[in-house]
Each structure stands twice: as structure tokens, then as C-alpha cells.
Amino acid sequence: MDDKAQLQTLEGLGAALLITMTVVIITQSATVITPQHEMMLDVQLEQMAYDILTLLDVAPSYVMGANLTECVAGWDMNQAAIKHNSLPYLDRELSVLLPGFLYNVDMSYVRNGSLVTKNAILNGYPTEDAVVARRTVMLTNSTVTKAKGAWSIASDELQMVEVRLTVWQV
Amino acid sequence: MDFLLGVSLVLIAIGFTVQFVPGIFISGSAGEEKLGYAAYRTSCILTEDPGWWSNSTSSGTDWEKHTENVQRIGLAADDDINSRLTETPNMLSKEKLIKFKQLAETEVVRKLGLFDSVKGTQMNYGYNISFLRNDQPLVIDNYIMVRGKPLHPDQNMAKITRVVLLETGNFSVFDGRSLTTDYVNSSHANINFAGPAIENLTIQITNFNAGSDAMLINASINGSTLSSSDYTILRRQLYGNFSSYASSSPLLDNDSLRIDFNKNLFSSNKSYQIRLNFHNVTFTQQGPLFSSYEDNVEKIYEHALLVVEVW
Numbered sequence: 111m112d113d114k115a116q117l118q119t120l121e122g123l124g125a126a127l128l129i130t131m132t133v134v135i136i137t138q139s140a141t142v143i144t145p146q147h148e149m150m151l152d153v154q155l156e157q158m159a160y161d162i163l164t165l166l167d168v169a170p171s172y173v174m175g176a177n178l179t180e181c182v183a184g185w186d187m188n189q190a191a192i193k194h195n196s197l198p199y200l201d202r203e204l205s206v207l208l209p210g211f212l213y214n215v216d217m218s219y220v221r222n223g224s225l226v227t228k229n230a231i232l233n234g235y236p237t238e239d240a241v242v243a244r245r246t247v248m249l250t251n252s253t254v255t256k257a258k259g260a261w262s263i264a265s266d267e268l269q270m271v272e273v274r275l276t277v278w279q280v
Numbered sequence: 281m282d283f284l285l286g287v288s289l290v291l292i293a294i295g296f297t298v299q300f301v302p303g304i305f306i307s308g309s310a311g312e313e314k315l316g317y318a319a320y321r322t323s324c325i326l327t328e329d330p331g332w333w334s335n336s337t338s339s340g341t342d343w344e345k346h347t348e349n350v351q352r353i354g355l356a357a358d359d360d361i362n363s364r365l366t367e368t369p370n371m372l373s374k375e376k377l378i379k380f381k382q383l384a385e386t387e388v389v390r391k392l393g394l395f396d397s398v399k400g401t402q403m404n405y406g407y408n409i410s411f412l413r414n415d416q417p418l419v420i421d422n423y424i425m426v427r428g429k430p431l432h433p434d435q436n437m438a439k440i441t442r443v444v445l446l447e448t449g450n451f452s453v454f455d456g457r458s459l460t461t462d463y464v465n466s467s468h469a470n471i472n473f474a475g476p477a478i479e480n481l482t483i484q485i486t487n488f489n490a491g492s493d494a495m496l497i498n499a500s501i502n503g504s505t506l507s508s509s510d511y512t513i514l515r516r517q518l519y520g521n522f523s524s525y526a527s528s529s530p531l532l533d534n535d536s537l538r539i540d541f542n543k544n545l546f547s548s549n550k551s552y553q554i555r556l557n558f559h560n561v562t563f564t565q566q567g568p569l570f571s572s573y574e575d576n577v578e579k580i581y582e583h584a585l586l587v588v589e590v591w
Contacts, residue, residue: 115282118282119282119285119286121287122286122289123289125514126292126293127288127293129293130296130297134297134509153440154376154439154440154441156322157440157441157442157443158441158443160325161442161443161444163369163444164369165371165443165444165445165583166369168368168369168370168371169368169445169581170578171372172453172486172536172578173445173580173581174445174583196435199518206521206583207443207583229414248507256530261483
């Protein structure tokens with residue numbers, strides 16, 4: 111009888127048990143997020159961001175405090191800095207609608223034939239898994255005058271502005 | 281012999297792991313994907329579509345008035361019933377919500393496509409559709425806004441959450457600077473209402489002509505001062521949410537007040553005059569004609585979450 115072979119069998123048994131125990135402990139103690147789940151979470155967050163932009167735009171101002179088009183029309187057009195954003199009313203509404211999330215808001219528009227993008231609300235630098243929702247609003251001379259904004263739009267002109275909401279979780 | 285024993289041990293270990301750690305190797309299965317699609321599709325139809333009904337002669341998006349001929353169940357509010365679309369996605373109609381709650385189970389499963397066909401046999405998905413505010417289901421006209429079954433813990437399911445505005449009732453919206461009073465430049469506003477009331481009366485006032493130390497003191501109906509239990513007051517500062525307002529708290533120009541009167545105060549078939557007594561708020565529009573509750577009625581929408589779970 112080969113005693114060495116017997117010993118190796120027992121070692122194999124011990125190693126198999128160790129591997130099994132390790133795998134069980136790891137999977138029991140942490141949530142296993144498979145790629146599909148992660149993708150679903152991204153879809154979920156992106157959907158929420160789109161829902162919020164839609165609601166802010168379609169709801170009359172007596173329903174929600176800030177209407178998206180009115181807020182954009184009243185923008186002072188200054189570049190935002192961290193803790194010094196240029197759309198405080200929209201920021202306040204977003205903080206209520208997105209509890210526990212961080213977000214930035216950028217504005218993109220065409221001025222004199224070139225595309226301009228400026229930060230309006232800056233809360234930090236997004237992580238890799240941040241999602242982006244977009245909504246286009248249309249400004250006229252009368253909406254800007256009513257909201258006391260800084261846009262210069264002639265009475266026969268329309269200004270399209272893309273509002274980009276970037277949301278992420280820390 | 282040793283080799284065989286070793287291989288069988290490894291196989292047993294792998295078998296044990298697969299058996300006892302559910303979900304580790306099934307992430308890409310077709311079944312789970314189907315549930316995800318069903319949940320997403322259901323949430324989109326409910327929030328973004330006003331629904332559709334039709335019979336041999338007529339059709340429209342007001343399916344809540346024709347529940348026997350429903351073609352599609354959608355909950356988005358719609359002003360133009362022939363439009364086939366809504367201009368207000370994510371704003372859900374109260375009447376549609378209540379009819380959705382009352383529809384037969386088979387109708388809901390079939391119209392929302394919450395089933396799969398396995399070899400020609402219909403297999404219904406388990407589902408739960410809830411409208412939540414602060415993690416609690418909303419109650420509208422005594423209906424708890426939940427449909428479907430409760431989810432078993434550890435069940436494999438697909439879930440999607442949508443942000444919506446839910447119509448919860450009616451209110452009358454006034455600009456504080458155009459409200460009427462019974463003598464000019466006074467600090468009280470008079471609003472008429474023709475009884476009887478079928479629901480609580482809610483008045484929202486924005487944009488006050490307020491001086492320093494402005495405040496709302498109390499309210500009276502036809503000359504009798506009401507007790508504080510007859511009504512509730514909420515206040516919203518310029519932008520944000522409504523929160524409770526204690527009588528005689530400071531009030532600013534651009535605050536909004538929402539005052540909710542119990543419907544039992546207006547139970548008779550007669551005219552009522554509500555008088556709101558302020559301090560240091562000036563009303564310049566002298567009646568009669570007084571502001572009328574019925575002339576400014578709008579729908580109240582409240583922020584809520586629609587959660588669709590399918591398993």
C-alpha cells in the first residue's frame with residue numbers, strides 16, 4: 111500500500127473543503143451584483159433622471175415650485191462653481207426629488223453659430239457609473255423677460271437649450 | 281483510484297456551490313430578461329400613456345368612463361380625449377387610478393401583458409404595482425393604491441421605480457394680490473362658495489402683498505370664527521415642498537399657503553363666505569363681486585413613486 115497516495119487524497123479532501131467554505135463565506139457575506147443587475151440599476155437611475163426632468167417641465171408652477179423652462183429662462187448665464195450654482199431654485203427642487211444622489215446640471219446652446227456648454231449646477235465630478243438625462247426647452251423673448259433672465263433673444267427669435275442632468279451615487 | 285476520488289470530490293464541491301448559492305450562474309437567463317422587459321413596459325404604459333377605449337362607433341383616451349371597452353390601460357392625465365397622446369406624461373389622473381384599482385384581475389393581466397405563453401398555455405406573472413409616498417402606499421378616496429400580490433422575500437424579480445405626480449383631489453388657486461375683500465385695503469380676504477361640498481375645500485394662495493410681521497391669524501365662515509381643528513394650513517416658501525404652518529407664523533411676499541377646510545363645514549345647499557383674517561397683508565380688490573372658489577378650481581398633484589415589481 112502506498113501511504114503517500116493516501117495522504118495526498120486527504121490533502122485533496124481538505125483543499126476541496128477549504129475552497130467550498132471560502133466561496134460560501136464570500137457569497138453569503140456580500141451581495142453578488144452580476145452585470146445584468148448592474149445594468150438594471152443604471153437603467154433605473156437614468157429613468158428616474160428622465161422622469162424628473164419631464165415632471166419639472168410639464169407640471170405647472172403651482173404644482174411644483176420650479177418649472178424647468180421658467181428656471182432656464184431666468185438663468186443668469188454664469189458658469190457655476192462647487193457650492194456656488196447659478197440656478198438655486200432648480201437646485202432646491204432637484205435636492206427634494208433626488209434624495210441621496212449627487213447631480214450636476216449643464217446647459218448647451220448655440221450662440222453665434224458655435225455650441226456653448228456651461229455648468230449651471232455643480233456638485234462635484236461624476237463617477238464612472240453616472241447617468242445623463244437630457245431635455246430640450248424652448249425660450250422666447252417673453253419667457254426670458256418674465257423670468258428676468260440674462261438671455262438676449264430678439265422678439266422674433268427662439269432659443270433652444272439642452273438641459274443635461276448628470277446623476278450619480280457616492 | 282486516487283485520481284477518481286479527487287475528481288469526484290471536486291465535482292461534489294462544485295455541485296454543492298451551485299446548489300447552495302442561488303443566482304450565481306443564472307444572471308443571463310432569458311427568463312430574468314423577460315421579467316425586466318415586462319416591468320419596464322408596464323411602468324412606461326402606466327405613466328406615459330393615457331390609455332384607449334373603443335367600440336364599433338366611438339373611441340378615446342377616457343377609458344375610465346368606458347371600462348367595458350378598454351383597449352389599453354394608461355394612467356396619464358389627458359385634456360384632449362381624441363389626441364391618442366398626452367402632453368403631460370408622468371402626471372397621473374385620479375379617476376383613471378381609481379378605475380385601475382377597480383378593474384378585474386384578468387383584465388389587468390391581459391391588458392398590461394403580464395403573462396407568458398408556455399406551449400400555448402397562459403402563465404401569469406406575479407406582480408405588484410404600488411404608488412408610494414415616504415415608502416407608504418398612498419390612499420385616495422379610501423382606496424389603498426396597490427395592485428397585485430405582496431412579494432415573497434428572496435424572490436427573483438424585476439423592479440422598476442418611476443417618479444410621478446399623482447392627482448389627489450381639487451383645489452382653488454388664487455393670486456393673493458387679486459383676492460377680494462369687503463372693504464378696500466383691509467387685511468382680510470373673502471371667498472364665496474356655493475354648497476354643499478362633496479370633498480374638502482382646499483384654497484391655495486400665492487403672492488401676498490405682505491408687510492413686516494405679516495401672518496395668517498384665523499378663518500371664519502359666514503361670520504363665525506372656526507376652531508383650528510376645522511382646517512389645516514400648509515406653507516411653501518418660494519421653492520420647495522409644503523410643510524405645516526402654525527397660525528400667526530411669519531409670512532413672506534412669495535410664500536404659498538394651502539388651507540384645507542373640512543367638507544362638513546359646507547354641508548348645506550346654500551352660499552358660504554369664507555373670510556381669511558391676516559395681519560399686515562393688504563387686499564385691494566373690493567367686492568362684491570367676491571372671488572369664487574369654483575372659478576379657479578385646479579387639480580392637486582402630489583409627488584409619488586410608482587414601483588412595478590414582476591416575478
